[in-house]
Amino acid sequence: MADQTMEKHTIIAWVEDKPGVLYRIAGLFSRRNFNIESLSVAQTEEPGVSRMTFVTIGTARDMRQVHTQLNKQINVLRIEDVTDNPSIDRELALLKVKAVSENRHEVVQLAELHKASVVDVTIDSLVVQIVARPDLVQSLVDNLSHFEIIEMVRTGSVSMNRSYRRKAGE
Amino acid sequence: MGKTVTGAQIVWEALVAEGVDVCFGMPGGAILPVYDALAKYEYPVKHVLVTHEQGASHMADGYGRTTGRPGVCIATSGPGAINLMTGLATANMDSVPIVAITGQVPNILLGRDGFQEADILGVSLPITKHNYLVTDIKDLGQAIKEAFYIARSGRPGPVLVDVTKDVQNTVLEDFDYDAIEIDLPGYDPTMSAADAASIARAAKLLNEAERPIIISGQGTSLAKAEAELRELAEKAQIPVATSLLGIGTFPTTHPLSISWGGMHGDAHCNYAIQDCDVLLAVGARLDDRLTGAFDTFAPKAKIVHIDLDPSEVGKNLIIDTPVVGDALLTLRELIPQVESNEHPAWIDQINEWRGETAERDILSQERDDLNAPYVCQQLWHLTNEGDCTVVTDVGQHQMWEAQYFKHTKRRSLLTSGGLGTMGYALPAAIGAQFGAPDEEVWVMAGDGGFQMTMIEFKTLAEQNLPVKIALINNSFLGMVQQWQDVFYDKRYSGTPLKNPNFVQIADAYGIPGRIVTEKADVADAIREAQAYDGPYFLEFRVPAEHVYPMVPAGKSNADMIRRPTAATE
Structure with missing residues (x-):
């Protein structure tokens, strides 16, 4: 059923x-x-x-x-x-990832491919910030979990209905 | 220009403005200013001192059920407030209006685990309709006014207002209770009929039905829709069952009455439920005690559910036609759309089942010994066929009362149906008698539950109310014993009761009483109690036996266990 x-x-x-x-x-x-x-x-x-x-x-x-x-x-x-509404869904996540000189470039590249940004750098870690649709946030998390995620925080999804767009001539 | 008052005075000013004539409570440290204000300013509200705060909440419940107005109970912080909780949960399950006022430790001590501090907002949150913690005197009048409004409107329920001690002591200038405006943008209890389309669908189903029944719950009574229910049933000749709390919404003596259904309902009622093709539920929660296993309930029926509370519709069962609205207004619109009808074959079938129920009836068996059903039946006869209010406790006697006392009057049975709170009867009856001083009020309780709140003998004696008590004593926690008989191989773990001499205990409080052991003495004892001007205690000594029928928990109503007949024994 x-x-x-x-x-x-x-x-x-x-x-x-x-x-x-x-x-x-x-x-x-x-x-x-x-x-x-x-x-x-x-x-x-x-x-x-x-x-x-x-x-x-x-x-x-x-x-x-x-x-x-x-x-x-x-x-x-x-x-x-709002599940079935045309809506804007966004989530913010901060991921502290273990990154040393050998793999730092790979982590940065993955972040860039996800339109995420690196907001903190130390000698052995990076903090990646992403603001995106919750499924894209999840995709970044999945990919970065191939490296060591030391700490993660996610805000959970927030949602706003899209306004009705008038078509040309309306 | 308003008055200059303390927070403690605001509590009483509010109660007086709300028309409260009586409240039930027990003082203590964190509520002392409120008690002091009552004595100092002599507010015209009678305070009934209880023996234990649980009694106060049940008394407020009895008052609330009888009058339809919020019953008021008062307690101090910590243990005092926590002791109210059993009664608030009972009232919450059964939609009873109560306003509970509790004292709380001073603001400075909140959250510091000081003496008699407990998080009463947190404790009461899941078992009240709403609650408030007031830490600023400016919010106190507002909270109490909203509490009364929420408690009595929409689907009624208990509301608790927790007031810190410094709020009680603080002075407020320009206080005017009447000028306070309710500010509840998220709460709209406006009564309206269900939408026309759903009423039309309901009417169509009823008109097409060959084997319809109605199950009427307490919602019918809360909406004061008894007359409309009867009009609908008579017009379309639809047999009417009730839920346990719906008893009194349709006269049990009416030819269309099929009594009440569920775990210990009448067999013919359960047969009718299981065989009907359209089931109209009016103001009933359709809880598990009525339905048995949800997926086996009324398997052939399209179910129409009229309820004020949209969260009840579809909570337990899949409903074919939800009809969300006030029972009174909805039935008024439904009745003209329902055609006059007869259903002779269906009614004949039900009457055949009814005859079979009667044959197996305990009272049609020739028995010389005193038994609880006989007591219930005699009480009904001797109260001019049920012209009284019976307040039951919880257990076997409760089921027998519901089976053998043929309620015809609205709200004439007060019982803890939802929460099943043992110890409910005596304090609730005290509250009921305050709510209806001219009514004949009977407690019917078992020896187990009665002892849980027997200490309210003190309150009963002090108030000298004419509450009559019928104790059904089988020296067992009878319902539990019955389950042990059926499901636990007769291992009576924790159920035999070594009881005190109840009549002597009543006597110690100055309440006269009598032990009845013979069937022949029942009527005389009841008359003796009725004739006495004050509380009276009767103890009926009965053998341990089973309530039938019995639907095992989690099973279908079709699987009910019937009373063994002479042939099957």
């Missing part, structure tokens, strides 16, 4: 910026046994409103539950599943 297929979903929640709101949302996910692959939270253009971007995995039915349970939270203002 199509309903049983596990799929990755990106969900945006606009929430009131009140103490404990993250606690409420994170608690809800664990209590209801929903997975969170990544979660990113920060303020928005509107004072007092925070925006959370979740990446979660589940069936269509799970997603309806995620949606309705989140919506039931008093401090949640709005929920949108």
Whole structure:
């Protein structure tokens, strides 16, 4: 049944910026046994409103539950599943990679091929920064894991719907 | 220009403004300023001192279920507040409006593990509809006003307001509770009917059905839609089952009533559920105790689910026609679209099953010994056929009460259906009696659960409420023993109870009582309790036996275990 297929979903929640709101949302996910692959939270253009971007995995039915349970939270203002929307999805990652003189050039080249940049250099390591679609970030991580990744931090995905573009003559 | 008040006064000013006439609580260090303000300023709110804070939350629950208005309980920080949690979780599962006010350590001590500090916001978060921690006096009135609003609106539930001690002591100028505006942009409890298309789909399914049934839950009662439910059922001749909490939403004595279904529901009801072709659920959560294994529930049926809470629709079952809206407004739009109908073959079939249920009925067996179903039946007769409120505890007696006390009146059964909280009955009955002073209120409890909160004898005696208690004593944790009989090879691990002399205990609190061991004395004992002007305690000594039917947990309703007949024994 199509309903049983596990799929990755990106969900945006606009929430009131009140103490404990993250606690409420994170608690809800664990209590209801929903997975969170990544979660990113920060303020928005509107004072007092925070925006959370979740990446979660589940069936269509799970997603309806995620949606309705989140919506039931008093401090949640709005929920949108943007998975199928034309949207801009971005993630930032910093990777500290072991790089000595023999392989430093190879690491730098890989970073460049991924449109990533090197933001810190020591005698035996590099820090690579990438801002890209989450799947491209993953691709860089996969490639750099052939070298030794000493430390990694990822922000999780954030997402914004694209505006409707008028065609010529419209 | 508003008043100049302390935070402690704000608590009472708010309660008075919300029309609260009684609250249930226990003082302690972090809530002392609130208690002091009550005495100092003589606010017109009766405070009922409880014996243990769990009692306070159950009392608020009993009051909330009876009146439909939020029951109020008060406790101090740390252990006091934590003791409320069983009652708040009970209320949360069963959609009961409660406002809990708890004291919290002073702001400076927050997070420092000071004396009697616990993270009450965190502890109560998953078991309340919403909660607040107030650390600034400017937020206190707002929080309490919103708490009452959230507790009673939409799908009701418990809301907790945790108030630090320095907020209680701080003075605020220009306080005006009436001027506070609710500011909840993420919460819209406006009641509306479901969208027209889903109502039309529901009507079409019902009109085409050959074997329809309705399952009515507590939502019908919360929406005050009992009359509409009955109108729909009678118009289209649809048999009506209820959930356990839905008992009282449709008269059990009505010819279309098929009682209630699920784990210990009536057999004919479960047969009807398993065989129906359209199932209309109204305001019922369709939880596992009703459905049995989810994928085996009503396997031939298209399911229509009317519920106010969209998160309930499709949570447990795959719903063919979700109808999200207020039960009252939705039924009003649905009824004109549903055609008059008869379903004679289906109703005949159900009546045949009903006859078979009656044949196997415990009360149709010739028994001379005193048994719990007989007590339930007699209590029903002697309360003018159920003109009273029964508050049950949890276990076998709860199931027998639901089976043998034929509820016809709305909200006449108060029971912890969702959380299954043993110890609920006595304190909840105290709260219920405060909510309905002229109502005859009966506690029906088992010997196990009753002892969990028996200490509220003290509150009952002090308040001298005319609550009558029927204790069903089989000297076992009977329901657990039943499971041990069926699933654990009769190893009675932790279930036999060495009980005290209950009547002597009641007597020590000044509550008169009587032990009943003979069937012939049941009616007389009930009349004696009714005639007494005050609380009265009856202990019915019954043998250990099983509640039937029984659907094993996780199995299909079709797999219910029936009561052995004389032929099968």
